[in-house]
Amino acid sequence: MAPQTPAVVMDNGTGYTKLGFAGNDSPSFVFPTAIATKGPSAGAAGGTGGSGSGRPAVANKPSFLTGGAGPTGHLSGKRGTEDLDFFIGDEALNASAGPGYGLHYPIRHGQVENWDQMERFWSNSIFKYLRVEPEDHYFLLTEPPLNPPENRENTAEIMFESFNCAGLYIAVQAVLALAASWTSSKVQDRSLTGTVIDSGEGVTHVIPVAEGYVIGSSIKSIPIAGRDITYFVQSLLRDRGEPDSSLKTAERIKEESCYVCPDIVKEFARFDKESDDRFKQYQVQQPGGRSVTVDVGYERFLAPEIFFNPEIYSSDFLTPLPNIVDTVIQTSPIDVRRGLYKNIVLSGGSTLYKDFGRRLQRDIRHLVDARIKASEARAGNAAKSGGLDVQVISHKRQRHGPWFGGSLLGQTPEFRSYCHTKAEYDEVGPSIVRRFALLGGPGST
């Protein structure tokens, strides 16, 4: 047998795709989960609209399965050449800026919505970016919490039948994010118990995990994530009439200058007193070549504040993130709550703001302490509880937490034995991927 090839790790998010090989510290490629195909944009055709090649949209099955092609051979062999006329990632954004191409995002709210586009996205990811032969590699893919089993099956059909991959493991992003935090010195035991806060581009999930299993009934998601924070920055730039308030500029300001403050009233006062340090200016090169200066001010701390005070951004979603986390843990089984409070792990691009973890920890602690105090008061002084340890873990691998967790677990010697192989798939069929043994759980190294 040939020496073992590294597993391919693919984390396809609503906003960004992270691609690379197990054992590495960071993904080889990070680009938008976007595809540009011939024809109009998704806007006109709807989320699962036509792909531009003239074929009807396929909502729930990869197109090749209904297209009658045999189960072997590469994608390119089964398609007409018009199907190859597409771009993914940054190239897709460029192509769609010109005429003739429409831009699509095949993943919505973490879940694959357009399998036809997703298949092509994966095909380019594998052949054009990673440049691997899928027959020679095992694949570790990620999925959001509560992904329907049908989606797993669709994924397996594409991976095995279209690409002939050697083996496949599908892991829940939150569980991988817990594994990624093992690199933090604050984490003493490599446990797969904890509460994951995964905040990316489209949604923020709060996911309790006990011994590697997601407590599905207690998961909560909130409709505030990276995109909203970008919009909020943009609206503040617009209110002030800044000379450039494009989404691109807003996103750049967000990623480079925003941080979480302890208290917004005090932070405004700080801007009054230390204005030279606090206010910033950005030079923005506009399309056409003109360079303009954009002032940056209070958005620096107000933008991420929408996690803690959603009311300043949204009129229909009002619950602060710390309260959501507390509720998620309180609705989980009582015997795991202590472990869930002790190991609150951050994951995803929108948790990277400076002091995000510190504020979250402080606010959750306040909620917990207030509740303990109230219940002690009710019970009289006899019932002093020992208090509850609330710890929020920020760590170096947070940004691409799910990918990095996949890289860690995918490099272990036993990884392949946890995968389903092509042979097993051929024997059992797609339903085989409804279950995977727990990787990195008790019993494994």
Place this chain on the structure above:
Amino acid sequence: MPAYHSVFLDEPNQQVIGNFALLPLRTRTRGPAQQLPQMTDTTELDIEPSHTSYDPLDEILSLFRANTFFRNFEVKGPADRVLIYGILFVSEALSKIRPGNSRRDAEKSVMNVALDTNFAIPGDAGFPLNQAFEAPKDRNEAEILRQYIMQMRQELAMRLLNRWWLSFQKRKFMGKQL
């Protein structure tokens, strides 16, 4: 955490007209407000709520920007109404400044609003928050309230001009403008 409330809510012996508190002010403008001592050991930017000279106008200017971002505000007492009125006045004053105005023009516009005697007080038909504010009992009370509010407006405008908050012109507190 909802919007910020007034620290003066629990102030003892408040003089109240309608349900609006006539709290002591640190001001040299003439009117019915009880006067607080001028400060000697701190500045308008640094004054803390615990300071004997700290007044509701300091509070308005420190909470103004944060509170304009909140959509809801539950009034907890007469001192909160002083806060609300002050925030709305500050928004109004700032809205008179046009982008590109010189500092002098800006100051003139703001002082014009503050010195204009033609403004509505609680109970007047033109007052925007009559659901939350009670009318004064009689003409005499109305006149005192009007003079107190006039003092607030003038002192606020002067303190406001020591600062520069143009970025907030477009936001309306609770969707209202004076």
